[in-house]
Amino acid sequence: MIVVMDDKATEQKVQIVISKLRELGYEVHRSDGVNQTVLGAVGEKRDIDLRDIELLDGVREVIPITKPYKLAGREFHPDDTVIKIKNVEIGGHRIVLMAGPCSVEDLESTRKIAQSVAKDGATVLRGGAFKPRTSPYAFQGLGEDGLKFLRAAADETGMLAISEVMDVSQLELVSRYVDILQVGARNMQNFFLLKELGKTRIPIMLKRGMAATIEDWLMAAEYILAGGNYQVMLCERGIRTFENYTRNTLDLSAIPVVKKLSHLPVLVDPSHGTGRRDKVIPMARAAVAVGADGLMIEVHSAPDSALSDGAQSLYLQQFTQLVGELKMIAHAVNKII
């Protein structure tokens, strides 16, 4: 960390700060300018609360220089992480398409959707069985039945299956049916859940919280990685801003930022990011253009009667057409779909 002293901090105050830093295990380098003393504290500790130094007498500002995450950072792992699950690679040359209904509703519609999106090139089937809904009065998902239908439809079409786990108590159950566990935006800082996921060896897709900075997001990934589970992929799905024509503001600039800071694959979910079908399509195109490793898109065979989020689900034929456009854009950024 860098400690900037007040313009007129006395030598005694400077010495107290230096002692405190050394006590904490830092090596201290001092720079005296005309008006100002600046201390560089070099060390590997990641659990210091910088505000404790900031409140010492004579200190103007404390600036972190060590990133709070380690395993998630590109300095720790310079090459891109590519997660291989069966015949699918996530984070490599091929952009991964995850598609399916918001909630699994029954076997028949799930199969119909799976067959259609698989034909278009999707390799991961999404579908919620346990649904986090803002209203206690809304449809909460089919539970284990939903997982069974999802698995059956995925197997039939040779796709992987992904579904959300909302709580540690569901972990064992959901893991039996899916290839990738999804952590929802509202659970991104459910540290208890993250720790348990770190103990598994199941690939995890970690959605960005609505109020999460990119650093918060990487720290959440660090929780899983620190447990020894290195198969973590990230998914941008919109942040909360003052603009509310769209449900959230899909932060596409986060994609190149994360690709620079971290080695983990990053996907984009334009369905939750925009909340409206007619905005999903252009934002999906933009996500590929900006360099995302994959997309997660809600698709339904009958969006108008979907039990949840129908308004943001694409019709089957819309997805087909979209994939055609995405292929051309992928080509422009040296990738394939």
Added chain:
Amino acid sequence: MIVVMDDKATEQKVQIVISKLRELGYEVHRSDGVNQTVLGAVGEKRDIDLRDIELLDGVREVIPITKPYKLAGREFHPDDTVIKIKNVEIGGHRIVLMAGPCSVEDLESTRKIAQSVAKDGATVLRGGAFKPRTSPYAFQGLGEDGLKFLRAAADETGMLAISEVMDVSQLELVSRYVDILQVGARNMQNFFLLKELGKTRIPIMLKRGMAATIEDWLMAAEYILAGGNYQVMLCERGIRTFENYTRNTLDLSAIPVVKKLSHLPVLVDPSHGTGRRDKVIPMARAAVAVGADGLMIEVHSAPDSALSDGAQSLYLQQFTQLVGELKMIAHAVNKII
């Protein structure tokens, strides 16, 4: 809901919308203006996704008129809810002071802090045993030992005890030791946890999430209330904004807004809301001035060596002085401390 049709929507399109609304169980009132048809759909349903109507052909906009919450609303319960726990009333004429360390660290310091804040007039002892930390490398709390120390210090001073429950699996354990269960900001939309809390009859303090609108917050309370647990109090602790001189932006205007929309008690946590001791004091004063039912403040006997959040913890004597100021302000708003 109100459905506003496009300026030139044909009669056929209007009829299709009317049919759809009736099918969903709404009574429909139609207003034809010179340019525009507006449909008023009256009904009690709370689980309709308005976007499904919005995407019908010829519809310009759909506007909700029923609040999505019911039990949390003042229309359902016009009088203020006052929660009585032993000899303490929360939501009444007396402003409640909750104080204590961020994390419980050992029995001795907890007792020392409890004795000091109890003497000042605090009636609820706070202290974390399971800590949600952004870094996996930071101190995570003492667990059950922390709860034991908290309970002992509370009993000795005649105070109530409050502590955070992070996960359903901790619920039984934490409940054995505390009088009020706290739901942290990052768990405000952990619906699985909220549902379980709804099944208990233990008073709950629900902190506002960093990205939660006031409506989101009341909907989270609704989850608990819908389970039959009516002892819910709210706690504002700062929202995420572009300003980052302070950790979060403490939204004090939320207090009069919530007091109007809901009957539930509302407290303010200026410690997490600002993140710096020197900002805690003025914001605590402001919280009383704005009409909060109580305060939750981090106080420590030795903030400089606290294991977590020392920088935002008040010294014992600072709390004593603050309470003196708060009493004068409480008087100005017709309350007592």
Added chain:
Amino acid sequence: MIVVMDDKATEQKVQIVISKLRELGYEVHRSDGVNQTVLGAVGEKRDIDLRDIELLDGVREVIPITKPYKLAGREFHPDDTVIKIKNVEIGGHRIVLMAGPCSVEDLESTRKIAQSVAKDGATVLRGGAFKPRTSPYAFQGLGEDGLKFLRAAADETGMLAISEVMDVSQLELVSRYVDILQVGARNMQNFFLLKELGKTRIPIMLKRGMAATIEDWLMAAEYILAGGNYQVMLCERGIRTFENYTRNTLDLSAIPVVKKLSHLPVLVDPSHGTGRRDKVIPMARAAVAVGADGLMIEVHSAPDSALSDGAQSLYLQQFTQLVGELKMIAHAVNKII
């Protein structure tokens, strides 16, 4: 507007509201539900402060149904507006590229940049002469000399010229040299300036303010249109959010939203939107993919020694390569560059 009455509002209160609405010139339609009365007030007035109704006794909520803008709305002008300036069309089938230095620094570099970007297909040369800088100690632009150099370089390469006007007092001067006047983000609600621009017949590019909702932005355009100047194009350049890895959050979802609400052309400025050269390139690609009518990009022959915003300016050869990629993406969305 729609007026929702309180659940138990008396008939007398309802009548007072109806009278008030009629007095204001509205036609009132009444819907009585089981619990609730809803009033639909139909009229053309756009200057009513809805809060005046909202504060009447017994009123729960007032909801606007007339958009506050008229001339900027697609209902007023269903077809896309295409602005023709000399041989350039903005808002049509061809995506417009505006490129050039942040500030005009001297004739030679401006010519060099112009020649390079013109060869790549840019048709509008940008360059600041009067610069809005957050610091009073930073370079403030060359003034009229800058405009002369910009004009000369534009003429030599057959390009249009665009530059910012910061104040009404500069209007006459800047207008003599440029084909399009730019209104900066910080001036988006400088209504005095907007009114004066409405009196001219010079094409205007109106950047979105950092705190402006899409509605605010269209209302600012309405100021210019209401003066009779219909040649207005919009430019998204990032909004302020809690995320600060990037300077601003470029809100690309605003593009499809504006294209639906309004007939005006919409461009994207990824240079100011991200603030860093390595983020400009992917976001420029994404802007084309999402459907923007054009791009404004800062390009410099020697970014490392640029007098302002060098860090976000592309090298000449980076722009050349970017345009190659953009052409492929434009093709995917049925446009050309």
Added chain:
Amino acid sequence: MIVVMDDKATEQKVQIVISKLRELGYEVHRSDGVNQTVLGAVGEKRDIDLRDIELLDGVREVIPITKPYKLAGREFHPDDTVIKIKNVEIGGHRIVLMAGPCSVEDLESTRKIAQSVAKDGATVLRGGAFKPRTSPYAFQGLGEDGLKFLRAAADETGMLAISEVMDVSQLELVSRYVDILQVGARNMQNFFLLKELGKTRIPIMLKRGMAATIEDWLMAAEYILAGGNYQVMLCERGIRTFENYTRNTLDLSAIPVVKKLSHLPVLVDPSHGTGRRDKVIPMARAAVAVGADGLMIEVHSAPDSALSDGAQSLYLQQFTQLVGELKMIAHAVNKII
């Protein structure tokens, strides 16, 4: 500034950065840790774009240590600035009350309001003559007539007068009538206007922009101070956040932050900050409790028929009652009203 090099930056890259910094006039101090080299660059320059260093090869991060403002900072002027205008002191022991109508509407109502608020203890009469309105169709103010009425009512009651100047072209006119010139939130970064105000010797009240960080705000003040006009007071009036139950989010924590960073007086405008009369009162109380040097409040003799912002204007008797409460709170924070 502090330059943090990449973990494995070569010695050559370090040397290039050092040379560049020296070239720019900085004195450079180098710290080599086990993994990382950190450079401290000490100097007085305030016009360097740090991103230019950040983009050099091998640089991981650049951190500013010199605040970008100087004259506005408390280090430059350790004592509180107290602005004396006639018999009124702003920034001293007595909290200043500015009150009056949103817009001046006619002489009679202005006099009536002035007499009432003067009797309550207000010493500055506010009233808009040139109004920045989001809609071009809304009432835009009375212009010079408004200023005449304001001046007359102020003189009659021995109050100072304050009114907004929207554009440089109005400066001479408005200055003839008022004692304090107000810069509105939407003009906070109208640098052209700020520069002209710096040339005057008229006291300025600078409102915070809706998207302005505290640093942006102090930089805007710096523009005026740098011109030699030291009579600058600041006014918090709400920032834009995702929460929209209130018009803006009044950021009261900004008050103690600004009081620490700067010597300038800071007022609060709860009328624009909340937009609703019933929220103005509690937030005014909170503003005094948090330590504001003054309040600006909209008061009207007939809010229901006010030409602008009636919904957020207090009735005369509400203001009288509010002042009574404020006096008690002022006492609690060692101030008087």
